[in-house]
Amino acid sequence: MKLSNRTFLAPKVPEVFATFWILKLLTTGIGETASDFLGTWNIAAAGVIGVGGFFGALWWQTRAESYHPVRYWVAVLMVAVFGTMIADGPHVALGSPYYVDASIYFVLLCGLLTWWRRSEGTLSVHSIVTARRERFYWGTVLLTFGLGTALGDTTATNLHMGYWWSVLLFGGLIVVPLVAWRVGVDTVICFWAAYSLTRPLGASIADGLAVSHRHGGLGWTTGVVTALGVVLFAIGVAYVALTHSDEEGHHAAAHEATEAPSERASLGS
Template sequence: MTAPRSFLMPKVPEVFLLFWVIKLLTTGIGETASDFLGTWNLAAAGVIGVGGFFAALRWQTRATTYQPVRYWVTVLMVAVFGTMIADGPHVALGAPYYVDAGVYVVLLCALLAWWHRSEGTLSVHSITTSRRERFYWGTVLLTFGLGTALGDTTATNLHLGYWWSAVLFTALMALPILAWRLGASSVVCFWAAYSLTRPLGASVADGLAVPRVHGGLGWTTGVVSALGLAGFAALVAYVALTHSDEEGAHAAHAAGRELDDEPLPEFELD
């Protein structure tokens, strides 16, 4: 058995505000783009959703360093594919969304337990080997599947609609943030918040896209997907050009600012 490849730096971006903004955009795009493709052409949806996911994942895993465009394109394709695999059992088998959500909870917990037992950590800052990267992307995929099922559960099975679902998941997002501020495990809080971004972003995107008779604004899935993609492309281009989301970038910036704020030494005149 060959040893996993090692990387000098983690192959994931640094977690700060812009990370969550881009992540939320991918969740919304994944929801509406999957719906748009499904109504446009099922064969094309399968090719783009499944083929695009595996192509992007291969592109990402072949890199030896973190590269923003590769990483975020892969997240975007995981969002589209994750929506498809979450909606599939409901459409094909008629399974309630809450059943799908329960299945994904079990699968996600099992994968996290396997990852922790194998590597001793679930921290995203430890993605420095190919094996940990595989665990990471498997976990990301399951969080998208779980989040899709949770959003559909609240909007459809619990009859909250899209906007009240968005309010609910916004409030739930505050819980891991508060727990982290109070000293809870940053790793646990990260994955909890990461999972909740999916139903939050998807609820907002659906609320914008679905017809007014169904509780939305009626912008259509195509328009919402296009607007989301434009914002996504602009933000990914920004982090790619500025390198502002590379590991340690914010710490270095903060250290440099502290040095700039220090008073200049005073010299006595003879």
């Protein structure tokens, strides 16, 4: 069977629960500080790790036939690093304002989501059961990282809000999709809105921890923040890999198992 026509037995993405958002936020922070650290440490190494790691991780993920948390989250992490690089690249090379870069990424993201919707009929992450949908998924993930990076830099730099005010802004904004979902707004729209906002939120937190006091941060340095993030990320991935708690259907099965005894008692009475 051709690669483009492969069909999977189950979605190749994790269930969306608390651990998903925690790990996603960690990747955004690591991607931000790791990209900055590599860029100041060694440009050649940054290229090899950022670009090579991105394509290598996606090759590993897309060739697989099923979901595995280590494979999936390593791919997300490398997309985070590479996404930061491609978002910062135009500003560094061309001097374009971050809000211009953010606008471009927003248009590209909307275009890709429209293409995906028209092609597949759905944008739900629960529908990632074909190779074609998986390619749409990872393209969208990459653009959300580029957009989120540019948005975070827009508020911190172009709007002179600094990192901690940016954290408060994006921390407040990310609650909006949750509230919207609770009152009945389409789940898919709420998911992708929240997913995009995790990037500027996580990146602003990481930058606030890493940059010097003179620039409004705590001065932990990008190397220390990256290392700390990687340790927490590894613990989180190990947890879901050992418990299988992020596999499709796990929480529904656990809920049914919890409800079953009371239902049996009710039927028995």
